[in-house]
Amino acid sequence: xxxxxxxxxxxxxxxxxxxxxxxxxxxxxxxxxxxxxxxxxxxxxxxxxxxxxxxxxxxxxxxxxxxxxxxxxxxxxxxxxxxxxxxxxxxxxxxxxxxxxxxxxxxxxxxxxxxxxxxxxxxxxxx
Numbered sequence: 001x002x003x004x005x006x007x008x009x010x011x012x013x014x015x016x017x018x019x020x021x022x023x024x025x026x027x028x029x030x031x032x033x034x035x036x037x038x039x040x041x042x043x044x045x046x047x048x049x050x051x052x053x054x055x056x057x058x059x060x061x062x063x064x065x066x067x068x069x070x071x072x073x074x075x076x077x078x079x080x081x082x083x084x085x086x087x088x089x090x091x092x093x094x095x096x097x098x099x100x101x102x103x104x105x106x107x108x109x110x111x112x113x114x115x116x117x118x119x120x121x122x123x124x125x126x127x
Contacts, residue, residue, distance in 0.1 A: 016022035
């Protein structure tokens with residue numbers, strides 16, 4: 001507050017201080033400009049929820065699509081690329097870190113396959 005406790009004259013800030021009819025004209029002008037919107041709102045008080053949502057469809061649907069599109073663009077732009085993996089064949093995956101002959105010679109022979117011999121040669125079975 002003012003240190004000297006004097007009243008500050010605020011009349012220069014009031015547009016109606018020199019014109020006594022200013023606020024009446026201002027009020028009339030505001031009501032005249034708002035008349036169409038006020039009439040629409042008076043009619044809208046009887047609307048159901050579905051009618052209100054139906055009225056929103058024109059501005060809301062395009063804005064929603066635009067927001068979804070922009071969000072998709074931003075997500076894709078900020079996405080970091082993952083590590084590039086070279087495709088590995090099944091045979092390469094089976095022989096990875098295997099010392100020696102990975103596939104037993106039993107498979108290469110024309111003789112009939114003996115499962116016990118195959119598993120023993122592969123090192124996964126001890127009879």
